[in-house]
Amino acid sequence: MVNVAVVNYGRLNDYAAMLPELTGGLHVFSHHELERTSGFAHYEYVPDCEFVPYAELRLRELARDRVFDHVITDNEYDLERVARLRTHLGVPGQSPESALSFRDKVVMKEVAGKRVRTPRFAGLGTFADLLAFIDDVGYPVVVKPRKQGGSRDITVLRDRDDLTAFSRRHWRDDLMAEEFVDGEVHHVDAVLADGYRFVACSRYLRSCLGVLSGENNGSLQLHPDDPVAVELTAFLDDCLAAFGTPAVSAYHLEVFRTADGELLLCEIASRVGGARIPALTRATYGLDPLTVWLRLSTGLPVEDAPSGPPAELHGAVAIVPPGHAVRAPERPPFPWITAYEVNTALADGAVAQNSTSHLCWAMVEGRTTAEVEIRLRETEAWLVANTADVP
Structure with a gap:
């Protein structure tokens, strides 16, 4: 029996x-309740599993009576503790050091900066560090948590007034x-392993930060032969x-592309892209990136990665919550x-909390x-025009 420890986030x-092939050996601890769990060796729904260490404790305890062959997660926020579990249990996979370098954005840019260009950046120990950075770089600057995701808790300081308002918040x-970079934002989504390579390139319709100020979010795929896609693949x-x-x-x-x-x-994150990205990948390439990643991670066979050009490209647009009942x-x-x-x-009156809202x-x-973008914008305009306020 192959035993697999799973720390899960995804609802579906x-x-x-x-x-x-591994169902009878799955030991699953989940942030959300899952519908299909019969046949698992162990399953627990753990409220706030993403934030509490209970799963780590219980898996260490379960390992006293069985040997775990794999430890996997679908969740960026669990990468580090799953890596610690692997080290403790002697299981192959991503190390704690590797997980940290893809989670901590200061470490990430220090590492990546050896090979590719990054915006100027600095870790902030005190407010004085922020003032020194602004003196050096000038406005605008972006302030964000080192280990957050989905555009959560990000602030753009464009002038002295923004800085003053920021200084009134809890540090x-x-x-x-x-430093703020003006330009297009692209994303590259990949699953890579010995003997397996899938890479897909896309462009965001707008900056992900825009959802926090009420802009709709979206993304559209590039053809693999597009010169920009070729550049992005080499950059990856x-x-x-x-x-x-x-x-x-x-x-x-x-x-960023200036x-x-x-x-x-x-x-760069060492996990599958979120929001609508997996759905777009399935539609264009007939490939579910999470399934492929987890099967490869547990030594299971997968179909060969798509090699020919896709017949169609896809894009998606999401309408952000407007802050009142609609x-x-x-x-x-x-x-x-x-x-x-x-x-x-979605609750009535909700506003965007992150880039997936x-x-x-x-x-x-x-x-x-180009055709996908025209259709996305026409679809967006129709959705906005036909969203009705609730009296």
């Missing part, structure tokens, strides 16, 4: 479907500062060459819409990136 993850000791390889990487991993890389075409690292529209009446979902769990989202298809 179906481990019995993704890893059917926290996990911050960094970075150069960036990863600076890191200690596990034999199997998934990556979500975000890259008006003159220069590429700078925004961030009713999401019905499915837009366009033939190029391939998926549409309404966030039924949404009222509803739609996926479109097209033959080229």
